[in-house]
Amino acid sequence: NAGVTQTPKFRVLKTGQSMTLLCAQDMNHEYMYWYRQDPGMGLRLIHYSVGEGTTAKGEVPDGYNVSRLKKQNFLLGLESAAPSQTSVYFCASSRTGENTEAFFGQGTRLTVV
Amino acid sequence: GNSVTQMEGPVTLSEEAFLTINCTYTATGYPSLFWYVQYPGEGLQLLLKATKADDKGSNKGFEATYRKETTSFHLEKGSVQVSDSAVYFCALSALNTGGFKTIFGAGTRLFVKA
Numbered sequence: 001n002a003g004v005t006q007t008p009k010f011r012v013l014k015t016g017q018s019m020t021l022l023c024a025q026d027m028n029h030e031y032m033y034w035y036r037q038d039p040g041m042g043l044r045l046i047h048y049s050v051g052e053g054t055t056a057k058g059e060v061p062d063g064y065n066v067s068r069l070k071k072q073n074f075l076l077g078l079e080s081a082a083p084s085q086t087s088v089y090f091c092a093s094s095r096t097g098e099n100t101e102a103f104f105g106q107g108t109r110l111t112v113v
Numbered sequence: 114g115n116s117v118t119q120m121e122g123p124v125t126l127s128e129e130a131f132l133t134i135n136c137t138y139t140a141t142g143y144p145s146l147f148w149y150v151q152y153p154g155e156g157l158q159l160l161l162k163a164t165k166a167d168d169k170g171s172n173k174g175f176e177a178t179y180r181k182e183t184t185s186f187h188l189e190k191g192s193v194q195v196s197d198s199a200v201y202f203c204a205l206s207a208l209n210t211g212g213f214k215t216i217f218g219a220g221t222r223l224f225v226k227a
Contacts, residue, residue: 004156033215042202042219043157050213058214090156098206098213099145099164104156 002026006091006105013081013112021076021108023091031094032074033058033102034066036087043090049074081112115140119203119218126193127226134188134221136177136203144207146170146179146186151200151220160188160201198225 004025013019023032030051035043035058045058047066055066063085065077074093078085088109092102120135138144145164149157161170166181175190186203203218 031213035217040219043217045214045216048214059216092157092215094215096213098208099162100206101147101159101162102149102157102215104158106154106156 004091004093004103004105006089006108008108009106010109011111013078013110015081015083015112017081018077018079019081019110020078021089021091021110023074023076023093023105025072025074025091025093025103027093027095027103028071029093029095029103030071031096031102032068033092033094034064034074034076035090035092036060037090037107038087046076046089081110083112086110086112115144115205115207115214115216117203117205117216117218119201119221121219121221122200123222123224125224125226128195129192130225132188132190132193132197132223134201134203134223136186136188136218138184138186138203138205140184140205140207142207144205146177147204147206147215148175148177148186148188149202149204149217151202153199157202193223193225195225195227198223 033048034046049068052071091105094102148160161172163170163179
């Protein structure tokens with residue numbers, strides 16, 4: 001009964017390094033999302049996908065790239081990490097975009113030093 | 114654009130007190146509205162939802178009514194428990210050019226004292 005699984009759970013990067021966060025869902029959901037959570041700012045949408053092979057920009061897309069090559073996976077990439085990208089990242093999925101519940105992963109705590 | 118504004122926290126209450134967390138929204142069209150809860154160290158999980166005007170969502174003693182005339186979706190509970198201590202997020206789902214997007218408020222942290 002996995003739901004939405006994010007890897008890794010924790011990561012420390014040096015400024016300028018790159019990394020990829022992986023999100024996997026086993027519910028056959030069409031929509032997938034990447035959010036970042038910062039104190040006092042709630043969750044802000046980075047990128048999202050409405051189906052396999054599609055991606056779209058959210059509120060704060062700069063410095064991130066995403067790919068949805070398989071329906072069950074949604075990857076978030078940081079090409080050159082910056083301290084401003086220190087945050088907790090959440091992946092979510094939903095059956096459709098309208099009226100339906102979003103299911104969240106446990107989060108990835110990323111620190112960029 | 115679409116947005117959600119909720120009351121700043123933290124909110125500190127004694128056990129069995131009445132809870133209200135205010136939420137207002139701005140959206141084009143007819144969004145669906147949600148309340149999510151985040152317990153320490155966990156991801157968000159759906160608490161309740163309402164999909165059209167005057168709908169009332171309810172779960173675990175929490176309630177919220179979709180008020181289109183005041184663009185509000187306030188969360189209420191008659192008697193809070195220590196186990197309700199968490200962060201509560203108001204959210205809306207609405208159609209944008211790239212499809213439906215779910216937008217979250219900043220979150221309100223609730224502390225309940227025994």
